[in-house]
Amino acid sequence: MPLSPGLLLRAYASGIFPMAESAEAGEVYWVEPEKRGILPLDGFHLSKSLVKTLKSGRFTISINTAFEAVLRACAQREETWINAAIHNAMCALHT
Secondary structure (H helix, E strand, O other): OHHHHHHHHHHHHHHEEEEEEOOOOOOOOOOOOOOOOOOOHHHHOHHHHHHHHHHOOOOOOOOOHHHHHHHHHOOOOOOOOOOHHHHHHHHHHHO
């Protein structure tokens, strides 16, 4: 079954994730980790000192400015789990 944005969303909602053996691998397998980290955002709190630092202008904060470039850079390591199918599906999901 080809990876699609809908399939990725259903998989992530179920706690499973696509992986490949390497960037050149043609196959994708699914991983269901026993333990995984979850950051509950409803209780997220920025400390006053962090807010002050962020407002100081020393840092630039941005989101969604280079999604495909970041994904490509993550895949260009000696060992990676991101193959062409995962790359294409992630980019389709992002748009």
